[in-house]
Amino acid sequence: MRIVFMGTPDFAVPSLEALVRAGHEVAGVFSQPDKPVGRHQNKLQPTPVKVCAQSHNIPVFQPERLRDGTVLSLLRRLEPELIVAAAYGRFLPDDILALPSKGCINVHSSLLPKYRGAAPINWAILKGERESGVTIMDMAHDMDTGDIILQRATPIGETEDAATLYDRLAAMGGELLVEAVARIEAGTASRIPQDHAEATLAPMLSKALSPVDWTRSAQEIFNQVRGLYPWPVATTDVISGEPIKLWVAQVAEKRTAALPGTVVAADKQGIDVACGDGQVLRILELQAPGKKRMSAAAYLAGHPIQV
Numbered sequence: 001m002r003i004v005f006m007g008t009p010d011f012a013v014p015s016l017e018a019l020v021r022a023g024h025e026v027a028g029v030f031s032q033p034d035k036p037v038g039r040h041q042n043k044l045q046p047t048p049v050k051v052c053a054q055s056h057n058i059p060v061f062q063p064e065r066l067r068d069g070t071v072l073s074l075l076r077r078l079e080p081e082l083i084v085a086a087a088y089g090r091f092l093p094d095d096i097l098a099l100p101s102k103g104c105i106n107v108h109s110s111l112l113p114k115y116r117g118a119a120p121i122n123w124a125i126l127k128g129e130r131e132s133g134v135t136i137m138d139m140a141h142d143m144d145t146g147d148i149i150l151q152r153a154t155p156i157g158e159t160e161d162a163a164t165l166y167d168r169l170a171a172m173g174g175e176l177l178v179e180a181v182a183r184i185e186a187g188t189a190s191r192i193p194q195d196h197a198e199a200t201l202a203p204m205l206s207k208a209l210s211p212v213d214w215t216r217s218a219q220e221i222f223n224q225v226r227g228l229y230p231w232p233v234a235t236t237d238v239i240s241g242e243p244i245k246l247w248v249a250q251v252a253e254k255r256t257a258a259l260p261g262t263v264v265a266a267d268k269q270g271i272d273v274a275c276g277d278g279q280v281l282r283i284l285e286l287q288a289p290g291k292k293r294m295s296a297a298a299y300l301a302g303h304p305i306q307v
Helices: 010-021 048-055 070-078 120-126 162-186 218-227 296-302
Strands: 002-007 025-030 035-037 043-045 082-086 104-108 131-138 148-155 234-236 244-255 263-267 270-274 279-287
Touching: 002 010, 002 048, 010 025, 010 048, 010 082, 010 162, 025 048, 025 070, 082 162, 104 162, 120 131, 120 162, 120 218, 131 162, 148 162, 218 234, 218 244, 218 279, 244 270, 263 296, 270 296, 279 296
Parallel strands: 002 025, 002 082, 082 104
Antiparallel strands: 035 043, 104 131, 131 148, 234 244, 244 279, 263 270, 270 279
8 A cells, every 4th residue: 555654753663664564655754853962952863763764765754834735735746545643743634634545544552542642651651550552543633533443452561661661562553553554455444433531631741740749659659750761750859859860669568657758768779768658669770960870779879868
């Protein structure tokens, strides 16, 4: 099938690779504009999808705008039968959605209608979900509201963080996408409308989510550490009075009567902090301002804590 692919970050790369391996004709790839990087912001870093497309000699387009008619004209010249999007990061206007004869589909990293939005993987962990998954759906005017074509679930590991789940769902997305495209090509794809009453949202992450509220349960804070990894990262000032990033933690098998936010132990096993439910969160890896990420034991060697 002749396809135009739209995607930007690492998550989308397995989907593009899967389409190429399956023998589809990818007529063009659309990705977000390259971003400036470096201290002086004088170098442009290509998106992961752009790098992948160029490795397959697929033409890459990086428009700043989608609604001025230029992209629509370009797509008409490319003549896709199907448009596939995966974490593109842009809303497609209705005239583009109506263009391909076999429609526009999206690879979304949640079990829709749960977690519509920009950060479904993170929010699934933040909310303590036991499973996540991938949905292949028709694209519609409103965000992540289209009919479901295929969906596959996977358990979230008890200690799994957002980065690990991200990689697993990216690979799953590629596999499920090829299956969905085959059904669309054969005319056998079914569509199931979403139950909009069951919808939940997964808005963009921000550093406002980082500070830990120690009156919450140890499990909730553990979910925060896992869900905000590797960005924006959970932080706390109860250790040294300055915001320290919490990279790795675990719920300790102990209880305490100490007030939430109290450091109750600090040794080679980690830094134990009392939580609101009487349980304890053990900090295993952290990062002080201006310092490198390190184990709690290494931090304590230079910053002993009297308990």
